Amino acid sequence: MNKPARLVSFNFFRTSSRWQRGLLLVALCLSATTARAQLTIEIIGGGADQIPITVLPLAAEEKYQQRISEIVAADLARSGRFRIQDPGSVRPLPSEPSEVNYRYWKNRGSQTLVLGKTTPRQDGKIEVRFRMIDTTKEAQVVGYAYTVGVPQLRAIAHKIADIIYEKLTGEPGVFSTRIAYVAKFPQRFELHVADADGFNSQFILAHREPIISPSWSPDGTRIAYVSFEQRRSIVFVHNLVDGTRKVLAAYDGINSAPSWAPDGKTLAITLSKDGPSQIYRINADGSGAIRLTNNNAIDTEASFSPDGKYILFTSDRGGSPQIYRMGVTGNNVERMTFDGSYNVTPRYSPDGKSFAFVQRSQGRYNLATMDIGTHQTQILTDSSLDASPTFAPNGRLILYASIVGGRGILAAVSSDGRIKQKITSSAQDVREPAWGPLVGNR
């Protein structure tokens, strides 16, 4: 598995026509520059009602190591909502609408066709054109041209995949987003930021002491996290743009569970400076900590509703850890979970209508979602030690941490439980995923 690019193309096109039955190795990470923690995403099972689509190689794209059509097809397939069709034997393949033999594609049942070309320019940049064509209507659905440098080819491919995804599903694609996670090596922890497909993974912090609970600012420029580098828990805010960071909270006792408010100016955090572990609101510069909960129990793991009006959190005030909801000032506390004796780590869905959490049932710790309106719970996973759920910003997938074969891995499950992905790494363990926001890429 040391030649990811080759493997991707091989596995992808050989198995794409029957991938629902088996495993599809879609994307492997990655480049020689960040060899320490490569992520491998493997799809297990697929959704019903998948949209068939044929993604043709863009003309002349094979000149570049990053082949745009392969990245686009891999993105779409990984979402679980598309079935990638084989183009068959017709040659030459079309790269312009005028070259499309509509009868051929209709006979193959290829209603949606993606085609295009790459053209090198004098200044060393590349012009990338793509079009999505409806072969039934014999008309273009969407088409764009971009001028980019070679290092941006992957980013453009993700952007194209986002456009296709949104056109065909009506929801935003998340292929241009990023994820943060913690990689553990013997004697070393690294906080990584990677593309949503696991590529371009690089660490922003490395230390021999643990790092937990990364949380993205709503604009995607900062990550708050808990570091034990001073042999106790301290919360930092790390600026991804200039690489600087500041201490957010270093009070006596624990400083943990940072969670950004949607305004991007404040966070909720857990502090034990006044005795029990309680939830506080604090300005992003570390000033003005205000206590929101007031009891002798453990209150932690705040998650803001997208409209900024509520906070979900974990509390053991009732004798066992359960999920509660309160107004952002700490008012109107309401218990949300009642099944079982261990419900933790609530995370609001991007639409604010439901939340993901971890539920213990029969000795297993699994991901579940609860509809806030109906209080209906759905258990989404079935292994034994699942933790740390984080929603994709379009709400379709939930990324989480699990343990398989004694190793920490990341996994993802669609919010309807149908699509599952397993993400492994060359690191000893990967854990603590946090899916970044949709920002300025659409």
Next chain:
Amino acid sequence: MRQILVAMFVALLVAGCGTKGTQQPKASVEQRDLFEKQEQQAAEEAAKQARIQREQEELKRQMDEQKRRQDEAARRAAEAEQAVVKPLPESTMTEKSLADAASMLKDPESALSKRSIYYDFDAYNIKEEYQPMVEAHSKFLLEHKDYKVRIEGNCDERGSREYNLALGQRRADSVKRAMTLLGVPAKQIETVSFGSEKPKALAHDDDAWAENRRSDISYVGVDNPQ
């Protein structure tokens, strides 16, 4: 006859008085004897106490003297070294005088050598079996005011890392509370939670989890940091 009767009466009276007279002193002697015995015991006890106190004082004086001499010697050595090489930090002397206490902590026969308190899942109460150990450490800290402990709360990996971090803090805090209730000044006790981030046992099974649900008592400057 009348005179005889009177004489007899008088004689009887005298005799009666005589009887009374001899009995009275006897009783008072006995009482005095008893009183003397108590006094004697008390005196002996007091003498014993005084002797013990004198011995203790003497011992303390000797120890103080010994310590003073050691300190003096250390100071001279330090001064001597100071003159030749460079100033020795004052803490060197402290460390030297505390060496015996440090060896107490490491004596495998002593309850002080035991440093870990284990818990049930999602629990932070100190089980009865660990109370003598907590008491032993509290006694040591009371007798050695210049020692400090760091109590490190840990959890098994299951569930939520953040909830575990808070639970680990509560485990450490409960040990601190037990010690302060036994009179240990709070300033001698520091607490920290590592949650489930620093597992001692790395497997993912019941035995490993039981080993990792733990508070460790760590003497600052004596034990190696984890």
